[in-house]
Amino acid sequence: DNMLMAREAFAAQTVYFGFDRSEIEPGDTDNVNAVAEALSSSPQNKVLIEGHCDERGTEEYNRALGERRALSIRDILVERGVSADRIRTMTLGEDRPADPSLTSRIMTIMLLHEY
Secondary structure (H helix, E strand, C coil): CCCCCCHHHHHHHCEEECCCCCCCCHHHHHHHHHHHHHHHHCCCCCEEEEEECCCCCCHHHHHHHHHHHHHHHHHHHHHCCCCHHHEEEEEEECCCCCCCCCCCCEEEEEEECCC
């Protein structure tokens, strides 16, 4: 039985990536660690990591970049002790920017959902 949490649960732990990058910045490590700690204290929850991009580049490239970003977050969570079977990734490429007003920023948002 999975617990469902609102999208806002991890809004403060959004991880922003640089242009054409899939490695997290050192300053975002605390955000990923906070998610790992929350998942450790709530083992019934699972996480969906969404990879987003802006409009630059082809749709195919942006989908691949969004997936690489989501997978980089997943890998860090696994390193922090979160079981891989509790993590799902999804790439939205440029189709659904996390924040349409930030077209020059590229981001991945971590969200807890039942799946």
